[in-house]
Amino acid sequence: MSQKLLLDYGSGGKASQRLISGMFLKYLGNDRLNRLDDAAFLELSGPISMSTDTFTVDPLFFPGGDIGSLAVHGTVNDVAMLGARPRFITCGLILEEGLDMDVLERIIASVGRAARNAGVEVVTGDTKVVPRGAADKIFINTTGVGEIFVTPGPSGHSAKPGDAILISGTMGDHGLTILSKREGLSFDAPVESDSAALNHLIVRLLQEIPEIHVLRDPTRGGLATTLSEIALQSNVECFIREKDIPVREAVAGGCSFLGLDPLYLANEGKFICILPEKFADKALEIMRSDVLATNAQQIGEVRKDHPGKVVLETPIGGHRLLDMLEGAQLPRIC
Amino acid sequence: MNSLEQKLKDPKLCRSIVGRINEELDGELRFMEVCGTHTVSIFQSGVRSLLPDGIIHLSGPGCPVCVTHEREVAAFLDLAERKDVIVATFGDLMRVPGPNKRNLKAAQAEGARIKVVYSPFDAVNLAKEHPGDKVVFLGVGFETTAPTIAATIKIAQEAGVNNFLVLSFHKLVPPVMKVLVEDPELAVNAFMLPGHVCMVSGLEPYRFLADKHGIPAVVTGFEPVDILRSILTFIRMRNKGEAAVTNGYVRAVADGGNPKAQAIMNEVFEPCDALFRGMGSIPAAGLGIREAYGDFDAIRALGLTLPDVPPLAGCKCGDVLRGKIRPDECPLFKKVCTPANPVGPCMVSTEGSCAAYYKYQI
Ligand code: SF4
Numbered sequence: 020m021s022q023k024l025l026l027d028y029g030s031g032g033k034a035s036q037r038l039i040s041g042m043f044l045k046y047l048g049n050d051r052l053n054r055l056d057d058a059a060f061l062e063l064s065g066p067i068s069m070s071t072d073t074f075t076v077d078p079l080f081f082p083g084g085d086i087g088s089l090a091v092h093g094t095v096n097d098v099a100m101l102g103a104r105p106r107f108i109t110c111g112l113i114l115e116e117g118l119d120m121d122v123l124e125r126i127i128a129s130v131g132r133a134a135r136n137a138g139v140e141v142v143t144g145d146t147k148v149v150p151r152g153a154a155d156k157i158f159i160n161t162t163g164v165g166e167i168f169v170t171p172g173p174s175g176h177s178a179k180p181g182d183a184i185l186i187s188g189t190m191g192d193h194g195l196t197i198l199s200k201r202e203g204l205s206f207d208a209p210v211e212s213d214s215a216a217l218n219h220l221i222v223r224l225l226q227e228i229p230e231i232h233v234l235r236d237p238t239r240g241g242l243a244t245t246l247s248e249i250a251l252q253s254n255v256e257c258f259i260r261e262k263d264i265p266v267r268e269a270v271a272g273g274c275s276f277l278g279l280d281p282l283y284l285a286n287e288g289k290f291i292c293i294l295p296e297k298f299a300d301k302a303l304e305i306m307r308s309d310v311l312a313t314n315a316q317q318i319g320e321v322r323k324d325h326p327g328k329v330v331l332e333t334p335i336g337g338h339r340l341l342d343m344l345e346g347a348q349l350p351r352i353c
Numbered sequence: 354m355n356s357l358e359q360k361l362k363d364p365k366l367c368r369s370i371v372g373r374i375n376e377e378l379d380g381e382l383r384f385m386e387v388c389g390t391h392t393v394s395i396f397q398s399g400v401r402s403l404l405p406d407g408i409i410h411l412s413g414p415g416c417p418v419c420v421t422h423e424r425e426v427a428a429f430l431d432l433a434e435r436k437d438v439i440v441a442t443f444g445d446l447m448r449v450p451g452p453n454k455r456n457l458k459a460a461q462a463e464g465a466r467i468k469v470v471y472s473p474f475d476a477v478n479l480a481k482e483h484p485g486d487k488v489v490f491l492g493v494g495f496e497t498t499a500p501t502i503a504a505t506i507k508i509a510q511e512a513g514v515n516n517f518l519v520l521s522f523h524k525l526v527p528p529v530m531k532v533l534v535e536d537p538e539l540a541v542n543a544f545m546l547p548g549h550v551c552m553v554s555g556l557e558p559y560r561f562l563a564d565k566h567g568i569p570a571v572v573t574g575f576e577p578v579d580i581l582r583s584i585l586t587f588i589r590m591r592n593k594g595e596a597a598v599t600n601g602y603v604r605a606v607a608d609g610g611n612p613k614a615q616a617i618m619n620e621v622f623e624p625c626d627a628l629f630r631g632m633g634s635i636p637a638a639g640l641g642i643r644e645a646y647g648d649f650d651a652i653r654a655l656g657l658t659l660p661d662v663p664p665l666a667g668c669k670c671g672d673v674l675r676g677k678i679r680p681d682e683c684p685l686f687k688k689v690c691t692p693a694n695p696v697g698p699c700m701v702s703t704e705g706s707c708a709a710y711y712k713y714q715i
Pocket residue numbers: 667668669670671673680683684685686687690691695696697698699700707
């Protein structure tokens with residue numbers, strides 16, 4: 020049987036030291052982290068993008084990823100969306116007493132792998148062990164910083180009427196995967212999370228097209244909520260066509276079974292790109308040349324008729340609002 | 354998606370039916386979709402925005418969450434407070450406002466043991482996992498849901514799971530429609546009958562609409578083409594001066610319904626009076642658990658009574674459910690009553706008509 024995590028490991032004493040050198044440095048080590056000073060010494064210059072997020076996903080492991088890689092991807096992507104090269108991340112862990120040590124090791128290894136792939140260094144971290152029941156297995160907080168390399172960089176406030184709205188791929192994969200794993204549901208066709216670091220693609224895109232107005236990743240709340248936020252921030256109408264929004268057949272099927280809307284489900288490896296119409300084709304070409312965005316599509320445009328609102332054209336040509344959700348989506352009765 | 358489904362969403366076909374609706378519509382048509390799934394589908398598919406102004410659709414008492422009476426919600430909340438009870442429920446009920454706007458979500462946050470399940474069978478398993486507790490499943494729904502719950506009760510009985518209970522507030526559609534059409538102020542010319550409910554009950558229980566009251570009714574599926582075709586049927590019947598109850602959903606509904614489902618439902622349940630939100634008590638419109646299955650009846654086993662609850666001030670749910678007003682004609686709509694702060698359940702249910710107007714209406 021695997022060893023269990025003891026409260027001692029959070030004591031700051033020898034057990035903590037063993038955890039740090041035997042596991043964290045093994046998987047996350049680099050020149051900055053290895054120094055084990057109270058803080059990390061960083062060389063950064065110019066405008067900086069910074070973001071923090073805490074990950075509490077259940078289950079910890081799911082098709083397409085795990086809480087470790089997710090914690091890296093989520094923060095790296097958020098930092099990148101401002102037009103920045105993510106450089107450094109921090110990693111704070113809240114661990115529940117009794118956690119399997121090999122589960123922890125798999126997760127930390129995954130953090131290390133994801134950080135290497137994204138080209139960021141984990142430069143400082145923290146570990147707390149709380150008594151059994153005070154937390155659910157493992158919570159991870161990551162904070163990231165990156166150097167902004169385009170000014171003015173993209174922002175949710177910069178959408179302009181006449182802009183094209185693009186998305187980098189299929190919607191709802193992550194959200195449905197987590198829900199189906201958590202509830203033990205299985206569908207005819209398997210679903211898989213799209214969790215991925217988008218920063219390399221974002222850098223390429225912005226180097227070629229610095230005129231991009233908005234970049235956002237539609238995580239919690241999905242495409243619908245993120246577009247609603249952009250519509251409000253920029254005081255414009257986001258007009259989108261449902262028939263152009265890519266959704267995998269397995270996701271569409273699972274959603275219709277549960278009475279959920281894929282446009283409200285979380286994505287962890289996709290982004291929305293809003294830019295002047297004349298650059299749309301070029302952006303799509305760049306996106307589609309990357310494995311993370313082969314299904315990129317223009318899904319609509321920015322208008323001025325209904326400021327602050329998202330209007331959806333349905334496949335039969337009708338129009339309706341696509342509103343933000345109140346609370347979480349719940350599967351239906353009948 | 355198979356080819357039939359594709360066809361039922363086909364934009365060209367939809368446009369051509371809309372064209373015919375425009376040509377043949379003579380005067381105003383006020384139809385009621387009895388089922389909440391229709392309401393949502395009419396908005397979500399964009400059908401509503403394609404219909405001419407002369408067609409007014411009203412939402413009826415067919416969303417199981419919306420018709421749940423505040424006294425019933427009060428009973429849920431009372432149950433949730435019992436220390437030896439785990440409440441198992443479908444997610445839809447979590448946010449339905451009861452007395453003082455309290456709901457199950459709030460009770461859960463305060464420590465009540467409430468588990469959202471995806472199938473009533475999950476509740477039986479939950480009961481097996483917690484032999485020291487009583488697991489009470491909140492039975493809300495129409496003819497669509499009731500047979501499954503009946504089957505679940507039988508399965509629990511066979512498996513000897515005696516700490517599984519059902520609080521049956523199931524409701525039947527035909528008796529409430531009877532109340533609607535007997536209202537002298539009825540403002541509806543045609544009924545779109547609930548496809549899922551009719552899969553179980555068939556067409557027979559609805560014949561009285563045409564035979565006795567001269568109102569056309571069509572059993573309707575949930576795709577845009579289904580809905581548009583039914584509207585065209587209403588118009589054509591009216592233009593010919595005819596009224597009939599017809600089946601526009603033959604791919605799923607047999608005229609006689611599903612005898613097996615009816616049998617199991619009737620074996621476990623018996624008709625009883627039922628409370629409908631905004632409409633009061635309606636004779637024989639509910640389903641109580643028969644004495645033979647009394648061991649699984651939460652009302653009997655736990656000695657539950659429905660607490661008295663003052664009606665919600667200002668909420669026009671009753672008028673909305675009766676088709677007398679559209680949700681946006683309720684004075685509280687969007688002002689006092691929003692999905693974040695719902696006054697009535699029609700604003701929180703995924704199938705609620707007030708929520709549909711709030712969410713989808715441009
Ligand atoms: S808008 Fe609110 S108060 Fe008015 S009928 Fe609907 S739910 Fe009731």
